[in-house]
Amino acid sequence: MLVSIVSLAIAVHHGRTMERMADANAKLVAANSWPFLQYSTDNQGEDGRPLIRLSVVNAGVGPARVETLEVFWHEVPVASAKALLAACCGLSPYSGPSVRFNESLLAGRIVRAGEAVTLLELPPSADAAALWKRLDDARLHVRLRACFCSVFDECWSSTLVGTRATPVASCPAPKVPFGIPGAEELER
8 A cells, every 4th residue: 555655655756857857958949049139330432432321130049929019219100221321310201212222121020140131221422422421320320119029929028129029919900010011902
């Protein structure tokens, strides 16, 4: 009888230990696939030449599925890089082809660990010297908010500044999503 009771106690203890190990392994797997997005901005390219770049980098260890992105200028959401340049820096809708900048989408993408996605890139030019200077001053005051998920559908909302992200059950649709004007037609 005593052997049976001891055997039962050992079996229960072993079962609890295995549950804790399984939970620890699940947490370890989740930690090793954790994405973390951060805002990054530069005013010079890799070659040392002047180049303004606004980017989002995945500083985590796992891929990030970016669900939403919002960009704000003075707490007002803007819908595109062109709208941001108009709000912060005085880009005129009549600037024409003399003002060239590159932009790309972030929402709806998978961003690998260590990968950076450039939201806006503006090289200097004689036609856009004043715009370039204003963006160089403004780039540190641009605010972002993104909602992103891991491969395990764990999601977070973040301002992409600092080391904290808030866990969320799901990503809410933003009132003014940031993207390329007309990009929704490209996806159809």
